[in-house]
Amino acid sequence: MFLSKMSLILMIFSPLLFGYSFTMQIDNAQAMVGETIHLTTHFRYNNLEEYDLAEPDYENFKLALVDENETQDQNNSWLLTQHYTLIAQKAGSFTLHPLKAHIESIPLAYQARYNKNHYLQKQDIFTQSLTLNVTPLPQGLQVTGNYTLEASIDKNKSTPNSPVQFTLTLTGKGNLESLDFLSLHIPHTTIYEKSSQPKIKTFSILSNQDYTIPPIVLKYFNQNSKTVMLTSTPSYAIHILETAPSHSLLWLFVLLLTTISSYGFRIFYKHIYLTSNRRFIRQLKKCKSSEDLVKKIAPYIGKDRGLTRLIYRLETCKNEEFKKIKKEIIKHWKNL
Numbered sequence: 001m002f003l004s005k006m007s008l009i010l011m012i013f014s015p016l017l018f019g020y021s022f023t024m025q026i027d028n029a030q031a032m033v034g035e036t037i038h039l040t041t042h043f044r045y046n047n048l049e050e051y052d053l054a055e056p057d058y059e060n061f062k063l064a065l066v067d068e069n070e071t072q073d074q075n076n077s078w079l080l081t082q083h084y085t086l087i088a089q090k091a092g093s094f095t096l097h098p099l100k101a102h103i104e105s106i107p108l109a110y111q112a113r114y115n116k117n118h119y120l121q122k123q124d125i126f127t128q129s130l131t132l133n134v135t136p137l138p139q140g141l142q143v144t145g146n147y148t149l150e151a152s153i154d155k156n157k158s159t160p161n162s163p164v165q166f167t168l169t170l171t172g173k174g175n176l177e178s179l180d181f182l183s184l185h186i187p188h189t190t191i192y193e194k195s196s197q198p199k200i201k202t203f204s205i206l207s208n209q210d211y212t213i214p215p216i217v218l219k220y221f222n223q224n225s226k227t228v229m230l231t232s233t234p235s236y237a238i239h240i241l242e243t244a245p246s247h248s249l250l251w252l253f254v255l256l257l258t259t260i261s262s263y264g265f266r267i268f269y270k271h272i273y274l275t276s277n278r279r280f281i282r283q284l285k286k287c288k289s290s291e292d293l294v295k296k297i298a299p300y301i302g303k304d305r306g307l308t309r310l311i312y313r314l315e316t317c318k319n320e321e322f323k324k325i326k327k328e329i330i331k332h333w334k335n336l
Contacts, residue, residue, distance in 0.1 A: 019046030019077065022053075022101045022127050026086070029132040034144030034175035035223055037086040039063075041127065043101060046077045047111075049120065050104040053080075058096055062087040062175075087175055091136040098126040139228055143220040145174010151216065151233035159243050160208040163192075168216060168233065170199040176220070186211050205238070212237050284330050290314050290322050297329060307332050 020043075027038040043053060056063060068082040088094075102124050110119040137144055147170060154165040170179055178198035184191055189207040196202065205213070213236040222229045280296075287293040294314055301308050310329045317325050 020044060020048065020103060020105075020125065022099065022125050024056075024096075024099060024127040024130065026096075026130055026132060029130070030135070031088055031132060032135050032144065032221075032223070033088050033091050033137050033142070034221070035088065037088070037132070039084040039086050039096075041082045041084075041099065043080040043082075044077060045080075045103065046075075047108065048103055048105050052102045053082075054100045054102075056084060056096075056099055058086070058094070060088065060090050060092070060094065062089060088134040091134050093131070093133050096130040096132070098129050101125050137221045139219075141219060141221050141228065143174065143176045143218070144223055145172055145176060145220060146222055146224070146229075147172035147174060147176065147218060147220055147231050149216055149218050149231045149233050151236075153213070153236050153238075156236060157239045157241060159241050161206045163204040163206050164238055166203040166205060166213055166236070168201045168203075170218075174220065176218075182216070184213075184216075186213065207238070207240060210237070210239050281330060281333065284326070284333070287326065290317055290319075290325075293322075293326060293329070304332070304336060307336070 022041070022043050024039060024041040026040075028035070031037050039056065041053075041056075043051070045051060064085050066083040066085055068080065070078060070080045072078050102122070104120055104122050106116050106119050106121065110116050113119070150169045150171065152167050156164075158164050166184070168179060168182070170176070179195065179201040180198075182201060184193065184203050184205075186205065186207075188209055189205050189211055191206075192204040194202045194204070205211075215232045215235050217230060217232040219228065219230050221227075284293065284296055287296060294311065297307075297311055297314070301311055307329070310325060310332060314322075314325050314329070
């Protein structure tokens with residue numbers, strides 16, 4: 001029994017006897033969701049060759065290192081103090097598991113030896129665990145802090161499908177760090193959103209009829225006053241102006257109509273020309289003698305020098321030359 005008690009005492013006080021200890025503490029063990037809890041660790045050591053402290057990482061808590069400092073007392077002992085903030089993300093009873101410190105040391109009796117590293121001792125020490133209870137925010141809220149919402153528009157009158165810029169800004173502190181959760185829905189509009197900064201959001205709103213941008217309301221719990229608070233923006237009525245067609249659009253319409261008309265006339269004329277031309281060629285092919293062919297083609301003397309020469313040849317040709325000249329005349333006519 002005596003030996004077991006001594007062993008327990010040595011386990012508790014050996015870190016102090018050998019010049020090192022590792023502890024942690026919190027300033028509030030009964031917190032609310034979103035409330036900031038301050039976690040502090042103290043690592044005291046003397047005559048260590050090396051040490052490595054594990055970073056705290058606790059599920060359901062948002063943790064951030066605020067600062068750390070290292071001081072030395074009159075006995076040449078060092079104290080490393082680290083300050084963290086913990087923000088609970090959900091309600092419940094939680095245990096913060098012990099943090100580990102890995103230390104490496106050489107006993108004083110071997111410090112002066114040339115092979116002192118042969119006597120290097122490695123050891124892990126741990127802090128105590130901590131228990132805390134997190135209660136939910138009233139009315140099922142998830143946001144806590146102190147905030148103000150501000151809004152602005154670049155104009156309250158616009159033309160059809162010309163954008164109106166609606167900008168929303170969140171100021172204050174708490175567990176709400178961005179406006180990513182916020183979306184805007186307005187009937188008969190098209191909305192594009194953009195976040196230039198986490199707490200600033202801009203909406204480009206387009207519509208072809210009048211509409212109203214509704215108030216944006218944020219409900220949150222204020223930890224200082226222990227009350228539920230509201231912050232909201234005003235509503236904005238947007239008027240869409242009627243627009244008359246511009247002179248440039250009118251001229252564009254006239255030009256387009258003229259172009260279509262001219263193109264249609266050319267198509268129509270080409271159709272009539274090709275139809276009559278095919279009919280005339282069929283008439284030339286039906287001619288059985290040079291006299292008949294001269295009667296059909298003679299009115300076109302002077303239309304083309306090559307055609308004129310063929311017509312003169314036709315008038316003086318012999319019967320055996322008629323078919324050949326007739327083919328040349330028809331071919332020449334098709335190429336005109």
